[in-house]
Amino acid sequence: MRITYRCHQCDATCVESNVTAQTRQLTCRSCGQTVRLPEGAWNEGRLQRCLVCPCRELFVRKDFNQRLGVGIIVLGFALSTVAWALRRPLWTYGILFATAAIDMVLYFLVGNLVQCYRCHAEYRDLDQLESYQPFDLETHERFRQEAARVAVARAAQASTASAAESGPGTAPQ
Template sequence: MRITYACTACGSTVTVNDAETKPSLVCSRCGAVTEIATDAIAWSGPGGEPAEVGVGEPRLRRCLVCPCTELFARKDFPQRLGVGIVVAGLAASCVTWAQRLLVPTFAILFGTALVDVILYLFMPECLTCYRCGTRYRGAAGPFEGFDLETHEKHRQQQARLAGRASIGPPASPTP
């Protein structure tokens, strides 16, 4: 399993290979150590029955970086590249439409849609933590697709915590 996360100490992006075999995650920039909880990964053997640690397939139960148990499955594809493909297809079809070339316009639009479908079918999935955004490639777990309600819950929680941090500690009463 390969994970990519933001270091809680310095904020730099850290990538760790074979994270399921390590007792902790270490930031390559600042050296901050994040301990991995022993119950975060379950091992399953053939047929799905429980197996010993290090034997069988690792299955995530929760995030390795934060204590969140809510993760979602998504396609492991850069969103900016996907938007770039769609925008390029739209721009090219607008040019051909302005020149009144009907067949090339629709050929470009259908070609862009075909590229999108092919990428969707062949891109692997990864798991992403709602709370900290850690991505798990090559990991399995009992997690479903993106849920806007769960995302909004975690987004609002982060906004409240950031608001409290900006206010500062409560003032002590003066006698």
């Protein structure tokens, strides 16, 4: 199995291949930060939870690079606009149709991956892919709101901490 995750320490994108149920820890290649993998994360070869965060909810999705997909469509649109300007309507429709077809073929050719709702870690080359649930917007929204609350709490904490730090210095003696 191959995992792609964000390092908590330095925010680098880490890719680790050959991760198995026996792998005990991952090490960030940029900063050396290690992540200890939780016990009991696997059950008979099936990944039960995220390995790099406490989340137990995973979903399966197409391993499709959305940026590439959108890029192909945008390129097709630009080329068809040129064809239209050159008064080549057949070329215009042909280019639009071809780019849409390329996107569709790519979408069906790519495999699946499993992703964590909370930290967005990606798991490739997993077994029993059919046993995972597809993406659920409600669950995604729950984790998104939780992340937003944590960010607000952290910002509040940071501002009280800096207020406490500057407090004694500015107080009259």
